[in-house]
Amino acid sequence: MAVLALAGVSATVAVQRADEHTTHLREAEIEHLRIGRALATAESALTRWVDQGDRSGLRDFRDARVYLLERRVDLARELDGDRSAALEAEDEAVDAWLDGYAAAAEDPTDDATTPSRARGAALLDTADEAYDVAADRLTVAVDSAATRATWTFRVAVGALVALGALAVLAAQRGRSRLVQVLVTPLARLEAATQHSGRRQPGVRAPVDGPAEVRAIARAINDLLGAQERARAAERRLQGDQRALDAARHDFASNVSHELRTPLTTIHGQLEVVADEFEGRMDPRHERMLAAAQRNVERLTTLIDDLLLSADGSQRATALLDTDLGSLLAASVADVALAAGARGVRIEVAPLRGSVVLRADPPALQRAITDLLSNAVKFSRDGGLVEVQVVAGAHEVQVMVTDHGIGVPSAEQPLLGTRFFRASNAVRLEIAGTGLGLRRARTAAVRHGGDLVVRSVEDEGTTVTVRLSTGAR
Amino acid sequence: MARILVADDDIDIRELVEFKLATLGHEITVVADGAAAVEACQAWRPDLAVLDVMMPGVSGLEAIRAIRADPALAGLPVILLTARAQESDVETGFDSGADDYITKPFSPRELASRVEALLARST
Numbered sequence: 001m002a003v004l005a006l007a008g009v010s011a012t013v014a015v016q017r018a019d020e021h022t023t024h025l026r027e028a029e030i031e032h033l034r035i036g037r038a039l040a041t042a043e044s045a046l047t048r049w050v051d052q053g054d055r056s057g058l059r060d061f062r063d064a065r066v067y068l069l070e071r072r073v074d075l076a077r078e079l080d081g082d083r084s085a086a087l088e089a090e091d092e093a094v095d096a097w098l099d100g101y102a103a104a105a106e107d108p109t110d111d112a113t114t115p116s117r118a119r120g121a122a123l124l125d126t127a128d129e130a131y132d133v134a135a136d137r138l139t140v141a142v143d144s145a146a147t148r149a150t151w152t153f154r155v156a157v158g159a160l161v162a163l164g165a166l167a168v169l170a171a172q173r174g175r176s177r178l179v180q181v182l183v184t185p186l187a188r189l190e191a192a193t194q195h196s197g198r199r200q201p202g203v204r205a206p207v208d209g210p211a212e213v214r215a216i217a218r219a220i221n222d223l224l225g226a227q228e229r230a231r232a233a234e235r236r237l238q239g240d241q242r243a244l245d246a247a248r249h250d251f252a253s254n255v256s257h258e259l260r261t262p263l264t265t266i267h268g269q270l271e272v273v274a275d276e277f278e279g280r281m282d283p284r285h286e287r288m289l290a291a292a293q294r295n296v297e298r299l300t301t302l303i304d305d306l307l308l309s310a311d312g313s314q315r316a317t318a319l320l321d322t323d324l325g326s327l328l329a330a331s332v333a334d335v336a337l338a339a340g341a342r343g344v345r346i347e348v349a350p351l352r353g354s355v356v357l358r359a360d361p362p363a364l365q366r367a368i369t370d371l372l373s374n375a376v377k378f379s380r381d382g383g384l385v386e387v388q389v390v391a392g393a394h395e396v397q398v399m400v401t402d403h404g405i406g407v408p409s410a411e412q413p414l415l416g417t418r419f420f421r422a423s424n425a426v427r428l429e430i431a432g433t434g435l436g437l438r439r440a441r442t443a444a445v446r447h448g449g450d451l452v453v454r455s456v457e458d459e460g461t462t463v464t465v466r467l468s469t470g471a472r
Numbered sequence: 473m474a475r476i477l478v479a480d481d482d483i484d485i486r487e488l489v490e491f492k493l494a495t496l497g498h499e500i501t502v503v504a505d506g507a508a509a510v511e512a513c514q515a516w517r518p519d520l521a522v523l524d525v526m527m528p529g530v531s532g533l534e535a536i537r538a539i540r541a542d543p544a545l546a547g548l549p550v551i552l553l554t555a556r557a558q559e560s561d562v563e564t565g566f567d568s569g570a571d572d573y574i575t576k577p578f579s580p581r582e583l584a585s586r587v588e589a590l591l592a593r594s595t
Contacts, residue, residue, distance in 0.1 A: 259555075261555065261576060262484075263576070264485060267579065300577055
């Protein structure tokens, strides 16, 4: 860039100098013309004086002579000492006329020194000729100077253009060299980050190349180190999580075994006693035995709920193409006994065709059973539970509606929190753990949907489960 | 009339199962752990075995594997009693070679009907 600027300045100076020289020569030419006019004026004024004795002629001649000599000085200044031989000859010839004839002609009283007119005319002719030669020389000099200036300008412009082109080329070559210097280390950096992307531990970017690239490499290496530490921490956490899941599963299994074994015994013994003494007991003993059996079953349900919520919610399960119709039928069968005992009818609106969705069948069936079981529990004796399915391309809605006790509006925000039970359900001594709805909601979310409860106290409740069909 | 082996570490369950199956007219032998169950199967040659899954020492699942490994006992019908209702455990039960399983708490009546069904199928 500096070279280009220097070249630009030099070119400008050269063009300016050439222009100045031309201007000076033009000024010189003008001065020379004035000298020619002054010479002519001097001659005609002198003639007026010599021939007619007109004193104004003498005065004019003297003015013209002064003027002529002044112009000669100006001309010399314009030419800056570079006077041609023709100008020298002209000056000599004019001086010869001025000194050899005009000076004597100024004073006609002295007849002896009065030069002949013929001599004056001859001297003037010589001066005129010399003048013409000098004038031609000046014109030629002006023309050639002007031409030179034009060429200087052209050459300067050409040189600048060429230099500019050279500068562009140089910049490109410099850039390609820069690219070469940068590309190799940058490509290695990219390779390192890609290795890291493929989770290859211990990969580091080589710290070489230009300082800027080295700085980037160090920053990337810091980042890679931090990433590896984060991954290690993540793996530790995953391991801990798996261990925790396994421990929870084992705990659930153990507790389940410990609780169910005595329940099995009680349940079985009650059954055997009932079988053995069938028809031989007092009615009040039969009632007490039936109550004992009912409570054992209730205890079993509560334990199942607790253990499922302790163990079942986190396990990853495979999603299978699942027929919603058969799932619903199975859930209805599960609660049919409880519903029948209280005269509650369950009506499933006929499905339009088969509805298939990607689901974890046991989890989804448990969720629907939970909702149906709730609907039956919170219905009044002889009530109606309605089940409706709305199937779309990407989403299926299952709506379970009862016309039972409902949920007080103030408590509705708490629905689905663990162990929450509505106050009216507690007051009416309706058995439950406050886990079913929560489990159903968890299942809905795991099936890419959600669960919405709409309820009016003493009128009933509609639970809508939205499920993704898993279709893409 | 069949010979049935019952293995459970809980004495009340043993008695209950023994009582229920005996009332059906079967001959019952009871043991309290898996190792004893395998020995009894080899020595006594029952027609059917009822095994609890969770027993100290050799579990019901391990006992089934041992029984199936014995060519003389490979066809012995086995019912598992399990406290586990989780699907993965049920699958494990079938994978291990059980013919049927009943989750606790079970009804003695139901156990009796499963036993009769299995005996009818295997003879």
